[in-house]
Amino acid sequence: MAKDKTYRCLNPVGFQESVDTFPLATRLDTIDGKEIYLSICGEPDITLALEKRLKADYPNVNWKVKRTYITDPIPLTEEEMKTADAVVQGVAW
Amino acid sequence: MVRQEALSSGVPNIRFIPGSRTLPGPTDVETLIPKILEGLTRPLTAKEKEGGKWKPSHQERVLFEGTLEEAQAFYQQTQDIGLPVNAPISVFTDGFPIIVPTEERVAEMLKGTTHRPDELIVHQAEHILRWGVRMQKGDPVAFQQGVQSSRKKATVEKVAINAVMAGCKPEHLPVILAISESGCNTGTTNFPSQAVCLGGPIVKEIKLNTGCGHLGPGSPVNGPIGRAFQMMAINLSGAIPGVNRMGCHGSPLNNGGMCFGENADGLPQGWLSMNEESGFGKDESVAMVMDNIGGGIVGSQFSPGGYRAFQKSGHGGMARRFDVKGKPGPHNWLEYIVPAMWAAREGPYTFVVVPEMAQHLRDYGFKTKDEVYDWLYKQSFITIKEYRGRSWPDYAGTNGWTGIEKTSGKPWRELPDDYRIPLVDDPFDCMIIVAGGQEEASVQLGGGRGPAYGIDAWR
Numbered sequence: 001m002a003k004d005k006t007y008r009c010l011n012p013v014g015f016q017e018s019v020d021t022f023p024l025a026t027r028l029d030t031i032d033g034k035e036i037y038l039s040i041c042g043e044p045d046i047t048l049a050l051e052k053r054l055k056a057d058y059p060n061v062n063w064k065v066k067r068t069y070i071t072d073p074i075p076l077t078e079e080e081m082k083t084a085d086a087v088v089q090g091v092a093w
Numbered sequence: 094m095v096r097q098e099a100l101s102s103g104v105p106n107i108r109f110i111p112g113s114r115t116l117p118g119p120t121d122v123e124t125l126i127p128k129i130l131e132g133l134t135r136p137l138t139a140k141e142k143e144g145g146k147w148k149p150s151h152q153e154r155v156l157f158e159g160t161l162e163e164a165q166a167f168y169q170q171t172q173d174i175g176l177p178v179n180a181p182i183s184v185f186t187d188g189f190p191i192i193v194p195t196e197e198r199v200a201e202m203l204k205g206t207t208h209r210p211d212e213l214i215v216h217q218a219e220h221i222l223r224w225g226v227r228m229q230k231g232d233p234v235a236f237q238q239g240v241q242s243s244r245k246k247a248t249v250e251k252v253a254i255n256a257v258m259a260g261c262k263p264e265h266l267p268v269i270l271a272i273s274e275s276g277c278n279t280g281t282t283n284f285p286s287q288a289v290c291l292g293g294p295i296v297k298e299i300k301l302n303t304g305c306g307h308l309g310p311g312s313p314v315n316g317p318i319g320r321a322f323q324m325m326a327i328n329l330s331g332a333i334p335g336v337n338r339m340g341c342h343g344s345p346l347n348n349g350g351m352c353f354g355e356n357a358d359g360l361p362q363g364w365l366s367m368n369e370e371s372g373f374g375k376d377e378s379v380a381m382v383m384d385n386i387g388g389g390i391v392g393s394q395f396s397p398g399g400y401r402a403f404q405k406s407g408h409g410g411m412a413r414r415f416d417v418k419g420k421p422g423p424h425n426w427l428e429y430i431v432p433a434m435w436a437a438r439e440g441p442y443t444f445v446v447v448p449e450m451a452q453h454l455r456d457y458g459f460k461t462k463d464e465v466y467d468w469l470y471k472q473s474f475i476t477i478k479e480y481r482g483r484s485w486p487d488y489a490g491t492n493g494w495t496g497i498e499k500t501s502g503k504p505w506r507e508l509p510d511d512y513r514i515p516l517v518d519d520p521f522d523c524m525i526i527v528a529g530g531q532e533e534a535s536v537q538l539g540g541g542r543g544p545a546y547g548i549d550a551w552r
Binding site for chain 2: 009010017018020023057069070
């Protein structure tokens with residue numbers, strides 16, 4: 001290959017496909033009286049303390065907890081999503 | 094990493110709050126709660142109300158046009174990555190110089206397969222990936238699927254481009270294509286290491302080194318094929334240290350990559366090859382992608398001379414340890430290695446064993462590899478009390494001690510301290526690969542077998 005010759009050099013990078021995106025869920029005007037899920041995984045040092053404080057400090061909220069200790073949080077079921085007002089997803093590893 | 098996963102999940106503008114690595118949980122929670130409540134109640138911005146189709150920016154097939162010298166500089170470009178890296182990281186390479194992927198070189202590489210260049214990389218058979226994700230034959234391969242999902246796709250040509258860059262030859266391409274079926278995950282957390290193990294006729298066909306020094310430098314086959322995995326991880330999966338490749342130390346096994354293979358001629362009678370163990374025929378070629386060698390690599394702990402004395406005449410320290418002084422072998426040398434093997438880390442191991450030592454195990458009485466796996470499994474038992482003193486069981490395997498223990502079928506929390514459980518989930522999780530030179534040594538890789546991909550489908 002001659003030193004000054006030019007070459008077309010190809011792109012090694014993978015390609016992403018289009019993604020359907022969605023607006024974030026509407027925010028709450030207040031958390032009182034609402035059903036809020038804590039969907040949490042890993043790092044119980046934080047998540048246990050978080051659950052305890054939220055329940056103690058905000059007793060007017062219907063806190064529901066879906067907890068696992070492995071990497072993936074447990075998703076809400078269709079039934080749960082019908083009544084859930086909000087989800088706080090906590091991921092720690 | 095969060096933003097990448099959020100985009101892949103369709104919510105690119107998700108609100109998130111990082112927790113602290115160092116503050117005690119109760120203290121951290123003091124700062125987290127106000128932010129959580131604010132995140133739940135502050136009205137959405139205009140951007141957060143957006144939805145619709147996110148389209149990636151157009152990607153050109155030709156990335157650069159210029160002289161070879163100019164191209165070399167272009168492909169070697171770096172980007173500055175801030176904390177937790179704080180250093181320049183190569184954009185298109187693994188940091189080492191590459192072979193510039195000119196159109197001519199890629200066309201030459203593509204002669205190694207009958208698959209079309211524009212063909213999408215899809216699964217050639219059903220596979221169950223990490224996290225239990227089940228892929229059917231024909232499903233597109235999503236690179237880096239699972240943790241840190243960019244979920245990029247690739248064509249045969251893209252794989253060939255990376256193979257050129259890694260220094261592979263056209264006859265290696267079916268191997269690289271088989272490897273690409275894995276999605277080239279790089280894992281995360283501590284010491285996430287990957288390796289590729291080849292089995293079947295391909296080993297001799299491409300002259301893979303399965304003899305002396307096979308894990309080290311020198312082979313123009315082992316090296317480039319191992320490197321191709323890492324090139325694909327960087328370019329197809331988009332793995333960037335400190336951004337979505339979070340192993341805090343990285344791994345030297347990934348530096349240049351690791352490819353080794355089984356010496357089928359060295360298998361003792363009755364011992365299946367890795368490809369047969371993986372459900373393929375003896376004459377089928379296979380690439381096993383080991384993407385979770387988290388336990389690292391350990392060389393054998395005895396001297397070759399001490400080993401020879403042990404086996405030949407029952408002489409020396411090993412013979413004293415096992416009370417076989419003066420008794421010639423065959424002796425079970427695994428007994429020397431096993432006690433310390435699980436001292437710090439649970440899980441299966443892969444043993445890379447030279448033919449002579451494999452034969453000693455066979456002569457000792459292990460008529461099959463399975464019998465060795467059963468023996469190893471039985472050696473891995475410890476008490477619940479000891480198990481509770483380890484780190485990973487708080488998360489993996491027990492699900493925070495809320496799950497069911499497999500051997501008893503009972504909840505973990507109900508088991509007494511002296512109940513014994515295995516540190517290997519299943520005997521077959523361990524693996525033996527017969528390879529290496531003529532000196533008496535074995536190597537242990539902390540992590541067992543991975544999924545195997547047929548190479549012949551990619552010829």
